[in-house]
Amino acid sequence: MTRAEALARALGDDAPALRRRLAQAASDLRHDLRERMRRPTLDPDARTLTGRGLRLRWQLRRWPEQPESYQNQQTSVGYIIVEEMEETRS
Numbered sequence: 001m002t003r004a005e006a007l008a009r010a011l012g013d014d015a016p017a018l019r020r021r022l023a024q025a026a027s028d029l030r031h032d033l034r035e036r037m038r039r040p041t042l043d044p045d046a047r048t049l050t051g052r053g054l055r056l057r058w059q060l061r062r063w064p065e066q067p068e069s070y071q072n073q074q075t076s077v078g079y080i081i082v083e084e085m086e087e088t089r090s
Helices: 003-013 015-027 031-035
Strands: 041-043 048-050 054-059 079-084
Touching: 003 015, 015 041, 015 048, 015 054, 015 079
Parallel strands: none
Antiparallel strands: 041 048, 048 054, 054 079
């Protein structure tokens, strides 16, 4: 395991650090998407931050099941995926 992978794993296992990482990613979104991430909900077990119809998911690297490579680089802060969700109205 590389140092970057060890740091990323530690971040993913630390709920406050994970929230900060996901919040930073949310602040980097386009304005219209950023608005949908107001008052998001953190699920530390799923490693997601969920807003209105939008979810940011943290994972170790782009393809976590595959080894590190040029196309699957490892950073010390992991990889964030933006997922569009269907909004449900109650």
